[in-house]
Amino acid sequence: MIRGIKQLWASRPTICIIILALMPRLLAVVFAKGYGMLDDHFCVIKTAQEWIEGYALPSADHISKRNLFYSGLHFLLFSGLEGIGVFNPQVKMYVVRLLHALYSLLTVWFGIKLAEALSGKELARKVGLLLALFWVFSYMSVRNLVEFVCVPPLLIALYLLVKGHGRHERLYSLLAGMASAFAFVIRYQVAPFLGAMGVVLLVMRQWRRASLLVFGFATTCFLILGVPEWLVFETPLATLAKYVAHNASHAHSYVTNPWYTYIGTIVAGLVPPLSFLLLWGFFVSSRRYPILFWPTLAFLVFHSIYPNKQERFILPAIPFLLMAGVIGWNHIAKTRHFTRLWKMTFKGFWIWFWIVNTILLGVSVTTYSKKTRVESMTYLYGKNDVAAILVENHRSSSPTLPLFYLGKRCPVYQFPASKSIDALRAELQVSEQPLPNYVIFLGSKNLNDRIERTKRLFPKLASEARILPSLVDRLLYVLNPEHNINQTSYIYRIDHRE
Numbered sequence: 001m002i003r004g005i006k007q008l009w010a011s012r013p014t015i016c017i018i019i020l021a022l023m024p025r026l027l028a029v030v031f032a033k034g035y036g037m038l039d040d041h042f043c044v045i046k047t048a049q050e051w052i053e054g055y056a057l058p059s060a061d062h063i064s065k066r067n068l069f070y071s072g073l074h075f076l077l078f079s080g081l082e083g084i085g086v087f088n089p090q091v092k093m094y095v096v097r098l099l100h101a102l103y104s105l106l107t108v109w110f111g112i113k114l115a116e117a118l119s120g121k122e123l124a125r126k127v128g129l130l131l132a133l134f135w136v137f138s139y140m141s142v143r144n145l146v147e148f149v150c151v152p153p154l155l156i157a158l159y160l161l162v163k164g165h166g167r168h169e170r171l172y173s174l175l176a177g178m179a180s181a182f183a184f185v186i187r188y189q190v191a192p193f194l195g196a197m198g199v200v201l202l203v204m205r206q207w208r209r210a211s212l213l214v215f216g217f218a219t220t221c222f223l224i225l226g227v228p229e230w231l232v233f234e235t236p237l238a239t240l241a242k243y244v245a246h247n248a249s250h251a252h253s254y255v256t257n258p259w260y261t262y263i264g265t266i267v268a269g270l271v272p273p274l275s276f277l278l279l280w281g282f283f284v285s286s287r288r289y290p291i292l293f294w295p296t297l298a299f300l301v302f303h304s305i306y307p308n309k310q311e312r313f314i315l316p317a318i319p320f321l322l323m324a325g326v327i328g329w330n331h332i333a334k335t336r337h338f339t340r341l342w343k344m345t346f347k348g349f350w351i352w353f354w355i356v357n358t359i360l361l362g363v364s365v366t367t368y369s370k371k372t373r374v375e376s377m378t379y380l381y382g383k384n385d386v387a388a389i390l391v392e393n394h395r396s397s398s399p400t401l402p403l404f405y406l407g408k409r410c411p412v413y414q415f416p417a418s419k420s421i422d423a424l425r426a427e428l429q430v431s432e433q434p435l436p437n438y439v440i441f442l443g444s445k446n447l448n449d450r451i452e453r454t455k456r457l458f459p460k461l462a463s464e465a466r467i468l469p470s471l472v473d474r475l476l477y478v479l480n481p482e483h484n485i486n487q488t489s490y491i492y493r494i495d496h497r498e
Contacts, residue, residue, distance in 0.1 A: 013125050014112055021108045021132030025101035027365040028142045029094065034369040034470075036143050037312065041370075041402055044144040045096070048074035049404050052082065060234045065246050067239040068228050069185050070146060089405045090378060097142035104141030106152035107319060108132050114159040118289055119327045126330075130322050135360035136269065139367065140315065147315040150187035153179045154316060161197065161291060164209070173209040177216020183316075184217070185225050188243060189303070190316055196298035200291050247308075257309040262300060265311050266321065274353040277346065281328030282321055288331065289324060296320040368470040370402070372489040375467045376440055377405035379491060383438075390415055390436035390494070392454055394445045399485045401440075411436070421456050437494045438464070443487035451492075460495035467491070 009016050035041035047064075048071050050056045058068060074096070081092055111131040116124035131137065140148040157179035164172025180194050194217070201210040226236035233239075267275045286293040299317045303309070338346070368374075380386050388411040391398045396418045403409060411433035415424055428435060439461065441450060455461055466488060469477065473486035 013121075014109070014128065017112065017125065017128040017132050018105055018108060020129070021105055021138075022101070024133065024138035024361055024365045025104060025141050026098075028138050029097040029101050031366040031368065032097070032139055032142055032364070033090070033093065034371055034374045035402070036139075036145065036369050037310075038400070039146075040144050041404070042400065044071050044074055044146075045093075046402070046404050047071045048078055051075045052078055053409065055409065058232050060232075063233050063235075063238050063242055065239060065243045067185060067225055068232065069224055070149065072228075074144075087407065089381065089407055096144070100142050100144070100149070103152060104137070104148075107137075107141075107155055110152070110155045110159045111319060111323060114155065114162060114292075115323055115327065117159065117162045118292065119330065123327060123330055127323050127326050130326065131319055133357065133361060134318075134322065135357045135364055136318075138361060139364035145312060145315070146187040147312045150183045150190055151316055151319055153182040153186070154190060154193065155319065157183065157194075158197070158291065158295070158320075161201070161209070161213070169209060170212055173212035174216040177213040177218075178220040180213070181217045181220035181224065185221065187316065188240065189313070190299065192302040193295040193299040193316065196295040197291065200294050203290075251307045254308045255310055256307045259304045261309050262304050262314050265314065266318075269311075269318070270322070270325075271353045271356050274349040277329050277349060278322065278325030281325040281330070281332060283328070284332055285324040285328035289327065292320060292324050292327075296324060363472065367472040369473065370486065371470040371473055372442075372467045372486060373399060373402055374405050376489045376491060377402055379465050379467065380438060381405060381407045386410055386438055387434035388413065388436040388438075390439040390454075390458075391442065392439055392450060393417065393442040394450060395443070395485070398442060410434075415439075415454070421453065425457060435494075435496065437496065439492045439494055441490040441492065442485075444490075447490065458494045458496075460497070461492045462495060464491040464493050 005016075035045075043066055047056070047066075051058075051071075052075060056062065058064065077096070077099070078092060081087075081095060086092060086095075108128060108131045112124045112128040115127035157176040160172045160176035160179065164176065180197070183190050184194060198210050198213055201213065222236070225240070229238050230236040235241075266279070269275070270278055282293070282296075286297075296317050300314060300321075303313050333346070380389070386406065386408075389401070390413045391401065392415040394417050396416050398414055398416055401412055403412070411431070413424070413427065413431075413436055436458075439454060439458070441447060441454075451461065467490075468488050469486040477486040
């Protein structure tokens with residue numbers, strides 16, 4: 001068997017790498033349930049389901065900051081699933097994760113092809129293994145984060161530009177522009193990357209290729225972004241204009257950090273000390289591979305300058321950074337004379353990287369993120385009598401519940417520590433919505449006292465379930481309890497009968 005694997009690796013290395021890439025991604029499909037960030041769920045999944053249910057439909061009076069494309073694809077998927085009788089939210093999300101996992105294999109395939117076109121087959125295998133097994137990629141491949149969903153078309157565009165010489169030059173340049181448009185429509189912030197691609201072509205005096213790139217980009221953007229918004233919002237590019245205006249006026253409204261923040265993120269994420277060698281290789285690649293280096297650098301510089309900083313924002317650049325780093329480091333290793341001791345040290349760096357990477361990969365693909373919130377709704381999905389939900393919390397505020405997993409819309413009343421019994425009673429009296437018949441207590445701090453406080457308004461409470469957070473959720477809560485509200489949830493039923 002081992003001999004057969006070696007023969008397959010020698011004859012079909014790309015297929016072997018694709019299979020290797022698929023394995024952790026399939027694990028993530030099954031085990032990495034939930035959602036990573038708010039945008040992961042509430043800006044895509046929630047939106048698509050609400051459209052199906054007839055809520056918050058896009059119109060000229062309700063122009064969102066996000067365009068119709070990516071959420072629209074999920075709308076079509078959910079409509080198709082419900083058309084064949086699949087309504088269970090968890091089953092829907094298995095399908096979503098599987099499709100995203102398969103889609104992410106394009107990153108591996110075209111990453112190998114791009115590395116091969118730039119530096120040969122041997123180095124392309126190393127690049128392919130990194131893209132297939134880098135610890136964060138498998139987890140992110142099944143998330144609904146546009147920061148990672150935009151990577152395949154971005155990589156395809158770059159590959160087409162590198163490969164498009166000779167008689168295929170015009171066609172490949174046009175197709176690169178079209179692929180670039182899909183990446184841009186999915187994630188507007190890839191604009192610096194795309195702009196730098198065009199600038200590199202202009203510096204290389206490849207006027208025709210640059211013109212075709214722009215033409216393909218503009219035409220495709222008009223078709224998949226402009227025309228739908230013209231029909232729905234009566235204004236082409238309405239969401240793009242609103243998105244740019246929002247980000248310009250709210251640059252300091254979210255997480256703000258110094259310009260060098262992402263340097264630390266990259267060094268830590270790429271596993272030091274190897275990350276320093278990869279960064280060295282990345283900068284060395286600037287001369288030999290400008291079409292790979294400058295767009296990646298432009299993207300990272302833009303996000304370093306922009307005040308709002310979150311780790312996920314630089315995800316689109318990581319595959320290109322890894323690729324350029326490996327190719328550049330290989331050039332350094334071949335052209336510089338290192339002693340035997342240094343060569344052994346560098347080999348040790350790689351061994352350490354793969355050990356740490358394998359551990360992180362195993363943890364990430366089995367992490368059920370935001371488990372308590374999702375499983376609380378999944379538990380109530382199995383109940384047919386949910387009229388409204390009361391969320392009680394010992395904190396001053398509570399996280400938003402992912403009602404998608406409840407399978408229906410229902411009123412949610414908040415009962416944080418800062419709200420008095422009288423205030424909640426007054427809210428319920430004036431509300432035209434049904435009274436809550438289930439209460440979710442978030443967190444175990446002073447739980448008995450909080451239950452007694454709630455009983456002053458709802459005397460008959462019956463314990464139904466306890467939902468524990470996942471291991472990683474618990475760890476994140478311990479590390480940063482203010483921003484990672486991953487607490488145990490206690491579900492009680494409210495009996496309104498006299």
